[in-house]
Every structure is written in structure tokens, then in C-alpha cells.
Amino acid sequence: MNTITDVIEPGLLQRFTEIVGGANALRPEEAGERYLSEPRDLFHGRTALVLRPGSVEEVARIVALAAESRTPIVPQGGNTGLVGGQQPRSTREILVNLSRLDKIREIDRAGRTMTVDAGAVLQTIHEAAEAEGMFFPLSLGSKGSCQIGGNLSSNAGGTGALAYGTARDLCLGIEAVLPDGSMLNGLRRLKKDNRGYDLRHLLIGAEGTLGIITGAVLKLFPAPAGREVAYAGLRSAEDMLALLAIAERHAGMHLTAFEFLPRIGMEMTLKHTDGVRDPMADPHDWYVLLEVTSHRSVEEASETMEAVLTKAFEAGIVEDAAIAQSRRQADDFWRMREEMSWAQKPEGGSIKHDVSVPVASIPQFLAEAGEAVLSAVPGARPVPFGHLGDGNIHYNVSQPIGADKPExxxxxxxxxxxxxxxxxxxxxxxxxxxxxxxxxxxxxxxTKAGPEYEAMRAIKRALDPYEIMNPGKVIKI
Structure with missing residues (x-):
């Protein structure tokens, strides 16, 4: 029998191949960068075989054979992850890519739910909801290629988390293949279901270490009748917090996004992104991208945005502001925010962080983190930006101008x-x-040593005793 430390026997590779058919079983040299590279170029995958199942039943058969043979498997969706969770690390591991499971199975208009395959692309989900007069609020810069199974496996946040929560909050039911090859048929559309432990919440955020998500029931929301998007220019991080307080007071749940950007990040985006321009005539130290929606009317959204900015001007918090005058301009405003991470790449090496602190602590955090980084690396260029409304900061650090990138x-x-x-x-x-x-x-x-980490390890051992599901990721057994 194959063990976790062996090279996979040719006969076993053939058994895996037969499950999906030869056309959907790729050797490493056939798979190439599409499957074995990732956006940051930090992890380069190594695998014995890439399998592309075309049905949930094929996924179950793959996992059952992996359990029988103790063969490690690594689930992969759109391959947009930023922490290496979707990359196999040795030729004893098999990569299971779910891109062929891409169907929108059902839309329930009355219950406002959508049932989808795990490989459905996020942008496709947005478009299917929009065609029914509804919307799905999870939104990421990689929405054109990321897949919902990966979004759920990583509990993705995105720009809509302020009003609607993370991926975990937007999922009612999960279908998954467990580490022994058995099926978890949890595609329920219930908003209330208190029958014991909720395995859905174990699988969401587990990054494929407890099973492979193959389908999900997603929450949909009525499409807003009005949407206003604006940029505000401010002089300090403290003013950003003050603007947030005004926006929350006047817009309430209609405040659907509150993103912050530094001037240096804006300059990089303007320099390296085609088709965008500075939203205001003069530069500002900080920018906030606000979005306000209304389910009643375009006029209500417009009036709410005007009220927020008027109060902020009166309080001396906002130096200048620009409200998008068309849907296209609103999309361009958003594109400047979404391209900010990628616009740093032409500037050389970038050391990236995905952190969160209490919202009230953000100004002090920015000051202290900047001081720590610049003391260690003089000339480094911090580019902090992200979701100020929920405390999530992408604290990226670009290399000093002219520095050696590898160093x-x-x-x-x-x-x-x-x-x-x-x-x-x-x-x-x-x-x-x-x-x-x-x-x-x-x-x-x-950082989680102690009872909390031991409880996570116990769950991993109970569900995946042979550690075949995405081994070495998340939890150290």
C-alpha cells in the first residue's frame, strides 16, 4: 500500500486517472503555470498529477481512493489564493482542481438564494443574480477568476464585508466530500436550523483541510435601486475615523463600503493602471472611497451621500470630494481601489500583510507600524490600504527606490x-x-498555542486521521 512518504506508484496514478478520464488528468509538465504557480510567485507547486473532476461523484471517488491509498490531495479553485493554500508541495501529492464544476444549479427568487457548484466564478454568480433583479455582495478584486469554493474555503472578506459580512455570513448550506470520501449533503436553504453542530462553519475557512467543498447555497439580496460612489480627500488617519462616524450615523446600513487609500498608493495606481485618472484636482494624504446604496430610489442614495459629505465638510474633516457622475465613473473609482495591490508590482518587491485591528486603533497602528518598518528598512515605502470600516488593513511595504529586489x-x-x-x-x-x-x-x-490550537488539531485528527487533506496547511499536526 502507498504511504504518505512514498512516490506515487504508476498503477495508483492510473487508477486516479481513470476516474476523470485521460483528458482531465494532467502530468506536471502538461499542467504548467496555470495550476502550479500563484499570484505572488512565493510558492511553486510540485505534484504527481492534476485531476479535473467533472462531477461531485468524481470528486467523491478521488477522495475515497486517496483515503484508501493514504495519498495526500490538495483542492484548488481559481488559484487566486495569496497564502499558498492551493498549491501542492511535493510529487507525492495530487492536485484536485474544481474548475469544471461551474454550474449555477438553482435560483430561488422567493427565498433569495442561489445554489451553485464550487467552481462557479464569482463574477458569473454576480451576473446570474443581477439577471434576476438581485445581487450577491461578496466582491473581490479577483472576481473575474476566483471561484466560490475557494472563497468559502478561505472565508473571503472583500469590500462588502462592512454591510454584509464575510463569505461565512453569506452561505446558508454546504455540500462537501469528507476525508473518507463520504458526502456531506448540507445544501439547505434554511435561515434558522439549530440541529446540533453546524459542520458548514467547520468547512468554511478550513482551506480544504477538513474536506472539499463541492457546492453551496448562497444568500442573495434585493438589487439596490440607487448607488452612489465617491472619493473624499483627507489630511489624516484620524479624520478618516471621524468621517466613518459621520457616514455610519447618516447612512446606517446603507453604507455598503468604506475603503481607505494612501496618496502613495494612489500615485502607483495612476502610474501603472490604464484608463484611470485622479478623482480630484489636488493631492491629499489620504483618500476614502465611500459607497452608499438605497433600495428605495436613486434620489435617496444621492441625498444620503450628499448629507454625509456636507456634514464632513462642515466639520472640517474632508478637504475635497468627488461623486461619480455615471455608472462607468463609479466603476472606474472602484477599479482604482481594486488595482492598488497589483499596481505595486512594477515598483519592485513588495512585502505584504493582511491584518486587522480594532477600528478605533487604526490611526495609532498605522503610525507605529510605519515607524517600525522604516527604522528597520530606511527608504521602504509602506502602502497601507483596505477596509477601514471593518478594521482590515492590507499593510504592504514596497522596496526602497533603487533597492535590490531579492535582497x-x-x-x-x-x-x-x-x-x-x-x-x-x-x-x-x-x-x-x-x-x-x-x-x-x-x-x-x-500565536494560538494552548487549548484553542489543541482543539483545532483535535478536529483535524478526528475528521482527517491520515492527514491526506491539504497536508501542512493551516494546522500543524
Whole structure:
């Protein structure tokens, strides 16, 4: 029998191949970068075989054979993850890519739910909901390629989390293949169901370490009648918090996004993104992207945005503002925010962090993290941006101008430790929405040592005793 330390026998590889058919079983040299590379180029996958199942039944047969033969398997969706959770790490592992499971199974208009395959692309889900006069609020910069199974497996957050929560909050039911190959048929459309433990919440955020999500029931919402998007220019992080308080007071649940961007990030985006322009005539130290919606009318959304900005101007908080005058301009405003991470790539090496701190602590965190980074790496360019309304900051650090990229990136762990030490002082999290994967597994083990981590290990051992499901990711057994 094959063991977890063996090279996979050719006969066993053939058995896996027969499940999906030869056309959907790719050797590493056939798979290439599409499957074995990832957006940050930090992890380069190694695998014995890439399997592309075309049905839930095929996924179950793959996992059952993996359990029988003790063969490690790594689930993968759109391959947009940023912490290496979707990458196999050795030729004893088999990659299971779910892209062929891409159907919208059902839309329930009365119950406002959508049942989908795990491989359904997020943008496709948005379009299917819009065609029915509804919308699905999870929104990410990678929406054109990320898949809902991966979104749920990493408990993705995105720009809509302020009003609607994370992926966990937007899912009513889960279908999954468990580590022994058995099926969890949990595609329920119930908003209230108190029958014991909710396994859905174990699988969401588990990054494929407890099973493979194959389908989900998603919550839909009525499409808003009105939507207003604006940029505000401010002089300080403290003013950003003051603007948030005004926006929440005047817009309430109609405030659907509150994103912040620094001037340096805006300059990088303007420099490296085609078709966008500065939203205001003069530069500002900080920018906030606000979105306000209304289910009643275009006029109500417009009046609410005007009220928010008027109060902020009267209080001396906002230096200038620009309200999008068309849907196209609103989309361009959003594109500037969504492209900010990618616009840093032409600037050289970037050491990235996905952290969260209490909202009230954000100004102090930004000051202390900047001081720590610049003391260690003079000339480094911090580019903090993200979801101010829910405390999630993408604290990216671009290399000094003219610095050697490999030398700078060699200090990745050192800079991570500096930033995360500041995060801990504010009782924050070093993983807000990107997950743990390989990148942060050691830090999770260090920072959650004790009963909480041991409980997670016990759950992993109970469901996956042979550690064949995405081994080495998230939890260290």
C-alpha cells in the first residue's frame, strides 16, 4: 500500500486517472503555470498529477481512493489564493482542481438564494443574480477568476464585508466530500436550523483541510435601486475615523463600503493602471472611497451621500470630494481601489500583510507600524490600504527606490515579524481575510498555542486521521 512518504506508484496514478478520464488528468509538465504557480510567485507547486473532476461523484471517488491509498490531495479553485493554500508541495501529492464544476444549479427568487457548484466564478454568480433583479455582495478584486469554493474555503472578506459580512455570513448550506470520501449533503436553504453542530462553519475557512467543498447555497439580496460612489480627500488617519462616524450615523446600513487609500498608493495606481485618472484636482494624504446604496430610489442614495459629505465638510474633516457622475465613473473609482495591490508590482518587491485591528486603533497602528518598518528598512515605502470600516488593513511595504529586489524580499520574515508585533499590541489578527495556508501556518501555531490550537488539531485528527487533506496547511499536526 502507498504511504504518505512514498512516490506515487504508476498503477495508483492510473487508477486516479481513470476516474476523470485521460483528458482531465494532467502530468506536471502538461499542467504548467496555470495550476502550479500563484499570484505572488512565493510558492511553486510540485505534484504527481492534476485531476479535473467533472462531477461531485468524481470528486467523491478521488477522495475515497486517496483515503484508501493514504495519498495526500490538495483542492484548488481559481488559484487566486495569496497564502499558498492551493498549491501542492511535493510529487507525492495530487492536485484536485474544481474548475469544471461551474454550474449555477438553482435560483430561488422567493427565498433569495442561489445554489451553485464550487467552481462557479464569482463574477458569473454576480451576473446570474443581477439577471434576476438581485445581487450577491461578496466582491473581490479577483472576481473575474476566483471561484466560490475557494472563497468559502478561505472565508473571503472583500469590500462588502462592512454591510454584509464575510463569505461565512453569506452561505446558508454546504455540500462537501469528507476525508473518507463520504458526502456531506448540507445544501439547505434554511435561515434558522439549530440541529446540533453546524459542520458548514467547520468547512468554511478550513482551506480544504477538513474536506472539499463541492457546492453551496448562497444568500442573495434585493438589487439596490440607487448607488452612489465617491472619493473624499483627507489630511489624516484620524479624520478618516471621524468621517466613518459621520457616514455610519447618516447612512446606517446603507453604507455598503468604506475603503481607505494612501496618496502613495494612489500615485502607483495612476502610474501603472490604464484608463484611470485622479478623482480630484489636488493631492491629499489620504483618500476614502465611500459607497452608499438605497433600495428605495436613486434620489435617496444621492441625498444620503450628499448629507454625509456636507456634514464632513462642515466639520472640517474632508478637504475635497468627488461623486461619480455615471455608472462607468463609479466603476472606474472602484477599479482604482481594486488595482492598488497589483499596481505595486512594477515598483519592485513588495512585502505584504493582511491584518486587522480594532477600528478605533487604526490611526495609532498605522503610525507605529510605519515607524517600525522604516527604522528597520530606511527608504521602504509602506502602502497601507483596505477596509477601514471593518478594521482590515492590507499593510504592504514596497522596496526602497533603487533597492535590490531579492535582497529586500529576503527580509520578508523580518518585516512580517515587525508588523505583526504591532498588530499583537492592539490585540489584532495577522490573518484578516486571506487565510493561513502555508505562509502563516507556523505563526498560527505560535500565536494560538494552548487549548484553542489543541482543539483545532483535535478536529483535524478526528475528521482527517491520515492527514491526506491539504497536508501542512493551516494546522500543524
Amino acid at each position: 529586500f524580499l529576503a527580509r520578508y520574515d523580518e518585516v512580517n515579524d515587525l508588523v505583526h508585533a504591532v498588530v499583537r499590541r492592539f490585540d489584532g489578527s495577522f490573518s484578516a481575510e486571506h487565510g493561513i495556508g502555508v505562509l502563516k501556518a507556523d505563526e498560527l501555531a505560535r
